[in-house]
Amino acid sequence: MKLNTNSIIKQCKPIYLLLAFVLLCSHDLYIKMDSYFLKPNQEATLSLYNGTFENSENIITRDRMLDASLVAQGKRTAIDPSNWKDQDSIITQLTFKTGEAGTYVAGVSTKARNIELTAEKFNSYLKNDGVLDMLQKRTTDSLLNEDAVESYQKHVKAIYQVGDVKTNDWNTVLGYPIEFVPQENPYDKYNGDTLEVQLLLDGKPLPNQLVFADFIKNSHGHTHDDESNEHEHDGQKHSHEHSTNTHKHAQEEKEHSHTSGQQLRTDAKGIVTVKLPEEGVYYLRTINMTRATDSDELTHRSKWATLTFEVSHAHGANSHTHEHDTESEIPTWLFVLGSFIIIGILVLIFRKKDN
Amino acid sequence: MRLHVRRVLFILPLLIPIIGFAHGVSSADQELLHTGGLLAYIRVGATHMLTGYDHLLFLAGVVFYLNSFKDILKFITVFTIGHCITLIGATYAGITANEHLVDAVIALSVLYKGFENLKGFEKLNIKAPNLLFMVGIFGLIHGFGLSTRLQSFDIGQEQFLAKILCFNLGVEVGQVLALIPIVFLLTLSRKHKQFPAFYKAVNWYLILAGVALFAYQMYGFFNGH
Numbered sequence: 001m002k003l004n005t006n007s008i009i010k011q012c013k014p015i016y017l018l019l020a021f022v023l024l025c026s027h028d029l030y031i032k033m034d035s036y037f038l039k040p041n042q043e044a045t046l047s048l049y050n051g052t053f054e055n056s057e058n059i060i061t062r063d064r065m066l067d068a069s070l071v072a073q074g075k076r077t078a079i080d081p082s083n084w085k086d087q088d089s090i091i092t093q094l095t096f097k098t099g100e101a102g103t104y105v106a107g108v109s110t111k112a113r114n115i116e117l118t119a120e121k122f123n124s125y126l127k128n129d130g131v132l133d134m135l136q137k138r139t140t141d142s143l144l145n146e147d148a149v150e151s152y153q154k155h156v157k158a159i160y161q162v163g164d165v166k167t168n169d170w171n172t173v174l175g176y177p178i179e180f181v182p183q184e185n186p187y188d189k190y191n192g193d194t195l196e197v198q199l200l201l202d203g204k205p206l207p208n209q210l211v212f213a214d215f216i217k218n219s220h221g222h223t224h225d226d227e228s229n230e231h232e233h234d235g236q237k238h239s240h241e242h243s244t245n246t247h248k249h250a251q252e253e254k255e256h257s258h259t260s261g262q263q264l265r266t267d268a269k270g271i272v273t274v275k276l277p278e279e280g281v282y283y284l285r286t287i288n289m290t291r292a293t294d295s296d297e298l299t300h301r302s303k304w305a306t307l308t309f310e311v312s313h314a315h316g317a318n319s320h321t322h323e324h325d326t327e328s329e330i331p332t333w334l335f336v337l338g339s340f341i342i343i344g345i346l347v348l349i350f351r352k353k354d355n
Numbered sequence: 356m357r358l359h360v361r362r363v364l365f366i367l368p369l370l371i372p373i374i375g376f377a378h379g380v381s382s383a384d385q386e387l388l389h390t391g392g393l394l395a396y397i398r399v400g401a402t403h404m405l406t407g408y409d410h411l412l413f414l415a416g417v418v419f420y421l422n423s424f425k426d427i428l429k430f431i432t433v434f435t436i437g438h439c440i441t442l443i444g445a446t447y448a449g450i451t452a453n454e455h456l457v458d459a460v461i462a463l464s465v466l467y468k469g470f471e472n473l474k475g476f477e478k479l480n481i482k483a484p485n486l487l488f489m490v491g492i493f494g495l496i497h498g499f500g501l502s503t504r505l506q507s508f509d510i511g512q513e514q515f516l517a518k519i520l521c522f523n524l525g526v527e528v529g530q531v532l533a534l535i536p537i538v539f540l541l542t543l544s545r546k547h548k549q550f551p552a553f554y555k556a557v558n559w560y561l562i563l564a565g566v567a568l569f570a571y572q573m574y575g576f577f578n579g580h
Contacts, residue, residue: 039513163513279449335408339560346556347549354552 027051027058028285028306031106031158036281036310040101040163048092048108048156053216053283053308056091060084064110070096071105071172072162101163103187107174112153114298122148126289130212130263134289134300149297150289154304155179161187161310177202180284180307183271189311191279197307198271201288205270209288213272214261215280215311276311283308388508393521396510400525403504405533409461409568410497414530415537416468416561417490419554427538430490435530437494438501439523445502446519454507455576457500459569464493466565469558501526 030049038044051057068079085093098104117125123144126135138144155176170185183196199206264272276282284307292298388395404410417434421427445451467489470476476483501522510518544553 335406342563343553343556343560346559347552350552350555350559351549 028053029060029108029110029154029156029304030283030285030306030308031108031156032281032308033158033160036158036160036308037312038098038160038162040098042098044096044098046094046096046106046158047087050092051090053214053281059086059089059092060108060110064113065108066111067107067109067174067176068094069105069107069174071107071169071174072099072102073167074169076172076174098162101165102161102167103170103185104160104162105157105169105172105174106160107155107157107176107179109155109174109176110153112151112301115150115152117148117150119145119147122150129287130210130285131287131289131302132210134291137291146299148299150300150302151292151298152302152304153177154306156304156306156308158307159186159309173200173203175203176305178206178286178288178303178305180286180305182307182309186282186309186311189276191276191311193276193311195274195276195282196271197274197284198269199266199286199305200270201303205266205268206288207266207268207270209266209270209286211264211266211272211284211286212261213264213274213282213284215276215278215282217278217280279310279312281308281310388510388518393514393517396518396521397525397528399508400501400505400522400527401529401532402525403501404526404529407501409458409465410500410530411533411537412465412561412564413461413468413493413497414534416465416472416558418534418538418541419557420468420472420486430487431530431534433487433491434494434497435527437491437496438498438526441495441498442501442505442523442526443519445499446505446522447516449506451503451506452499453576454500454503455572457496457503459572459576460496461493461500462565462568462572464496464565465568466562467493469561469565472558472561473555 027050030053032047032049032053033044047056048060049056050060062081062084065081068081068084070077070079079094083094083096085095087093123135123138126132126138138146155174155178157174157176157179159170159182166185166187168185170182170187173179173181178199178201181198181200183198186195189195197211199209199211201209262275264274266272272284274282274284285305287302287304289300289302292301388399414431414434417430418427421430471483471486471489505519505522544550547553
């Protein structure tokens with residue numbers, strides 16, 4: 001049997017392309033829920049997606065978690081590590097009861113880990129993950145050929161709404177090394193609005209930092225079972241792989257990045273204004289990277305942050321803003337009486353005309 | 356069909372108090388919806404129908420043309436199916452439109468019914484569209500108007516579908532309550548020797564009210580009322 005090597009190479013091209021990207025990109029970490037609108041005292045699941053917002057590739061082992069907390073009714077509660085479960089070795093999940101109505105915050109903070117990358121892979125990762133300032137600096141400083149040893153840590157938050165009562169926990173600062181803090185309750189926002197979010201680095205506003213914000217559409221922004229959270233960037237479904245000591249990235253054919261959606265930059269107060277054009281689940285991500293000039297082992301340090309929340313549609317946004325312009329309605333009896341008078345006059349007119 | 360312009364101009368100002376208040380919902384309703392549970396949705400739905408004069412005028416126009424109770428039941432059923440589809444569907448899917456534009460189209464449906472009842476199409480030598488079909492179409496439009504109104508309230512996310520269904524149920528209750536006196540008056544009037552003049556008067560009233568409501572809604576649309 002003669003092997004057609006050209007044909008094999010052709011058929012395997014997607015695999016080669018996939019493998020070519022396996023080592024190029026990183027993992028984002030998100031707190032993800034099927035719906036961020038929950039009912040009081042209902043059972044809900046909170047998932048840690050380590051990969052992209054659509055696909056998780058790895059679990060988060062408990063020893064990596066520096067903190068895992070839920071904040072509600074002004075009280076912060078640590079999540080018992082034993083309550084986390086791993087599903088299919090790719091998603092770490094917490095099943096919990098929601099409790100009273102209110103706006104809740106969930107947060108997870110992970111320990112720093114190191115990663116070694118060749119210069120080429122590091123440059124590619126900086127590009128694909130939107131760490132563009134560092135890439136620019138490496139270019140300017142003629143360091144593009146320098147291999148990297150990076151220390152990275154991830155700090156993620158989600159804000160979800162239980163019931164209809166809005167409470168003030170949405171702006172809770174969890175004290176993570178880097179974290180997003182909304183300046184307004186996301187659940188007071190509807191599609192078409194904007195949301196200001198402040199980025200804190202070690203508790204202080206972080207100015208001039210690139211932030212990426214994207215969303216996935218939901219069929220409805222309310223608690224209608226919507227399992228279809230997959231989405232596509234530029235028509236390409238994608239997935240990512242990122243293990244503990246290598247950056248991995250599985251991709252289908254076309255190169256893509258983690259930088260889809262709105263590319264924003266924090267202002268002097270560390271604030272970005274995120275547009276909320278449609279209802280759906282929004283996720284913000286940023287990687288703050290610095291050169292590790294004080295370390296013999298490391299070349300770079302990075303702190304990653306994400307924030308997720310859901311936005312529902314505006315009720316009657318196109319027509320009015322929840323204000324009703326009929327406060328001074330006339331009573332039905334007056335309408336009926338008025339109608340009778342008008343009809344009576346018309347009857348007289350037509351009777352006269354017919355006669 | 357002919358009516359002197361001066362007479363029309365005399366009647367139109369009388370409609371002003373009515374057209375200004377074609378829907379009777381308020382922020383009190385919003386509060387009621389917040390605190391009253393599902394029953395509140397039934398109540399607000401019924402109130403909206405009973406004070407939603409454009410819906411009532413259209414309904415009056417529909418039943419005015421019909422002679423038998425069986426026909427009334429048939430046409431009202433079609434209208435009800437139509438408005439249920441869009442009321443539930445559009446609200447659930449979050450589809451909305453400018454309230455003034457939707458209400459303007461509803462106003463045209465009132466005008467249409469008066470015009471049709473007065474055999475306007477015949478007089479213009481135009482074949483009138485199928486009556487039952489048109490009532491179904493207008494049912495869809497009225498339902499969308501009801502949906503737009505419901506969506507103007509902040510109804511929260513809990514029991515979302517149940518709330519829509521309860522509002523819809525309230526609308527049906529309101530519709531039945533409104534139809535009872537309308538059908539009763541209509542039945543009485545048919546026996547009266549002045550019925551032809553009354554018939555013309557009511558349907559001309561529908562045309563005038565339709566025009567006035569349409570103008571009012573378009574004014575609201577362009578002036579951001």
